[in-house]
Amino acid sequence: MDYKNSEAPLSTITYNREKVENPTGNLYEAIVIMAKRATQINGDLKKELIEKLDEFATHNDSLEEVFENKEQIEVSKFYERLPKPTAIAVEEWLANKTYHRTPDTK
Incomplete structure (x- = not known):
């Protein structure tokens, strides 16, 4: 899934409790x-970031050559500016994009 185009808020907001619990009928189940x-x-996101940062990694054992890589810094800053995973999960939940089922029901 493309999390980079998410409409999730970057800061904390208040959600309507009834909208959150409506799909399951139980607020705690919805939160889980x-x-x-x-x-x-x-x-x-972590896997994707590590893969991108590995492209810039130098694989030598010398501590003498430590330098800043501007591309690496830009990639890190880009991922820091993305919405938090919890905000993305809540937005997916409210847009009914999250599949869930209870194993006990048939």
Whole structure:
């Protein structure tokens, strides 16, 4: 999924409790589902960031040559400006883009 084009807010906002709990009927169940989705998003973003930063990595054991790589700094700043995984998960939940099921029900 493309998290870079997310419409999630960059700062904390208040959500309507009824909209959050409406799909499941239980606020706590909805929060658990969103938390699990946020963990998935965080893992995806972390993996993507590490792959991009590995392109700039120097693989020598010398501590004498430590230098700043402007491209590496720009990539890091870009990922820092993205919305937090929890905000993305809440937006996906409110837009009914999150699939969830209860294993007990058939």
